[in-house]
Amino acid sequence: MMSFLALGMVIDALLGEPKWIWSRVTHPIVMIGKIISLADKLLNRASHRKLKGIFFLFLLILLGLFTGWLLSQFGGFTEIIVIAILIAQKSLSEHVISVASALRISIAEGRLAVSKIVGRDTCSMDEPQVVRAAIESASENFSDGVIAPVFWYMIGGLPGMVVYKCVNTADSMIGFKTETYVDFGWASARFDDLLNWLPARLSAFVLLMSGGNILLNGWTDIASGAKLHRSPNAGWPEAAMASLLNVALAGPRSYEGRLQDFDWVNKNGNRSASPYEIERAVRILWLAWSIVFVIVLGLSLL
Numbered sequence: 001m002m003s004f005l006a007l008g009m010v011i012d013a014l015l016g017e018p019k020w021i022w023s024r025v026t027h028p029i030v031m032i033g034k035i036i037s038l039a040d041k042l043l044n045r046a047s048h049r050k051l052k053g054i055f056f057l058f059l060l061i062l063l064g065l066f067t068g069w070l071l072s073q074f075g076g077f078t079e080i081i082v083i084a085i086l087i088a089q090k091s092l093s094e095h096v097i098s099v100a101s102a103l104r105i106s107i108a109e110g111r112l113a114v115s116k117i118v119g120r121d122t123c124s125m126d127e128p129q130v131v132r133a134a135i136e137s138a139s140e141n142f143s144d145g146v147i148a149p150v151f152w153y154m155i156g157g158l159p160g161m162v163v164y165k166c167v168n169t170a171d172s173m174i175g176f177k178t179e180t181y182v183d184f185g186w187a188s189a190r191f192d193d194l195l196n197w198l199p200a201r202l203s204a205f206v207l208l209m210s211g212g213n214i215l216l217n218g219w220t221d222i223a224s225g226a227k228l229h230r231s232p233n234a235g236w237p238e239a240a241m242a243s244l245l246n247v248a249l250a251g252p253r254s255y256e257g258r259l260q261d262f263d264w265v266n267k268n269g270n271r272s273a274s275p276y277e278i279e280r281a282v283r284i285l286w287l288a289w290s291i292v293f294v295i296v297l298g299l300s301l302l
Contacts, residue, residue, distance in 0.1 A: 002300035004076055005153055008083025009293050016090030028085060032169045035063070040174055040184070049183035057170070057187040064166040068159030079158055086165050088145035089289050092138065097282050099134040100275035103127060117141075121254035129253070131273040135281045136249050139207075139237040142285055144168055147206065148199035150292060154299075167192050193232055200233035203288075207240040210287035218243065228263040235265060242266035245280055247273045 017027070039060075043052040071082050095117050103110035110130045115122040117137045125133070148168070153161040167188060174181045175189030204222050222239045229235025229250060242249040248269040252261050270277075 001157055002154070002296055002302075004079050005083060005150065006293065006297045006300050007080045009087060009089070009150070009289075009296065011080065011084035012087045013090055013289070013293075015084070016094060017085075017088075028082075029165065029169055032166050033173060035060070036170050036173050044174070044180070044184040050186050053174075053184040054187040056184075057167070057191060060166050060170060060188075061163055064163035065159045068157070068162035071162070072158040082158060083149075083153065083161065086149050086161055088141065088149075089285070092141050092145050093282050093285055096134050096138040096278060096285075099130065100278035103130060103275045103278075119255070121257065124254075127274070128272045131275065131278055132247070132249055132251070133253075134278050135241060135245065135247065135273070136234075136238055138278075138281050138285060139203075139241040139249075140231075140234040142207070142288065143196065143200045143203035143233070143237045146289065147203040147292065148196055150296065151199045151202065152195070154296075164195055167195055196233040200236040204236040204240040206288045206291050207237060207244065207284060209291055210284050211244040225265045228265055230262055239265050241281060241284065242269055244284055245273070245277050246270055247277055 039056045043049075043056055072079050099110060099113040099117070102113035107125075107127055107130070110127065111122045111125055114125070114130045114133050114137075118133045120133065122130070122133070148164055149161050152164040156163070170188040171185070171192035174185035175192060176182070176185060204226070205219070208218055208222065221243060222236065225239030225242065226235035229238060235250075238249050242265050246266075246269050248264045248266050248271045250262050250265040251271075252259060254260070
C-alpha cells in the first residue's frame with residue numbers, strides 16, 4: 001500500500017489536475033459535492049435538522065467506505081490514480097503562486113486570484129491582506145489537501161482516504177455556523193475537526209522540519225499561536241508558516257460585508273508581506289512535501 005501512496009504522490013506532483021481531463025470528466029470531488037448539495041436540498045429543512053445532519057453524515061461515511069473499497073478492487077493502477085486525484089499538492093501550489101504573479105500585475109488581479117482560494121471578502125483588500133490570505137490558504141490546505149489524505153490512507157487505505165475527502169468536502173459546503181447550516185452541518189463540521197486533529201499538528205511539525213526548526217521552543221511558539229486561531233486545527237499549520245516566514249497571519253477580515261476582529265497569529269511578525277513571501281511559502285510547501293514523500297517511500301521499502 002505504501003508503494004501505491006508514493007507513486008500517487010509523484011503523479012500528483014508531476015501532473016496535478018490537468019484541465020484537459022477535468023474539462024471533459026466530472027472530478028470526484030465535484031461528484032461528492034453534488035451528493036452533498038442534493039442532501040442539503042432534501043434534508044435541510046423543517047425540524048430536526050441536527051438529527052438529519054447526523055444521519056446524512058453516517059450515510060456519507062458508509063458511501064465513502066464502500067466507494068474506497070470498490071475502487072481498491074480494480075487493482076493497483078486504479079488505486080494509484082485515485083490517490084493522485086485525491087492529493088492536491090501541485091494544484092495547491094499553482095493556485096497560491098498565481099496570486100503572487102497576479103499581484104505583480106495589479107492589486108485588482110491579485111484580488112481576483114485570491115478570491116478563487118478563500119471565502120472572505122476580497123474586493124477591498126490591500127496587497128498585504130491579499131498576501132496573508134494566500135499564505136493562510138496555502139498553510140491550511142497543505143494540511144487538508146496533502147497531509148490529511150496521506151495520513152488517512154496510511155491508517156485506512158483507500159476507504160480511509162475517500163471517507164476523509166467526503167467529510168472534508170461536506171464541512172467546506174455545509175459546516176458553517178450560519179442560520180442555514182448551524183444545525184444541519186453540525187455533525188459534518190465536528191467530525192471534520194476530529195479527522196483533522198492529528199493531521200493538522202503533523203502538518204505544523206513537517207513545516208517546521210522543512211525550515212529546520214524542530215526545537216522545543218519552536219513547537220511551543222506554534223502551539224501558543226495555534227490557540228489564538230478560531231479553528232481548532234487550521235491554526236497549527238498557519239502558525240508554523242507564520243513563524244517560518246516571520247509574518248503575521250489571521251487578524252481582522254471581512255465575511256459577507258461584516259468585519260470580524262480575529263486575533264493575529266504571530267502578531268509581532270511582518271504585517272506588510274509582499275508577493276515574495278507567497279513564493280517563499282510555496283517553496284516551503286514543496287520542502288515539506290519532500291519530507292513526507294521520503295517518509296512514505298521509506299515505509300514502502302520496508
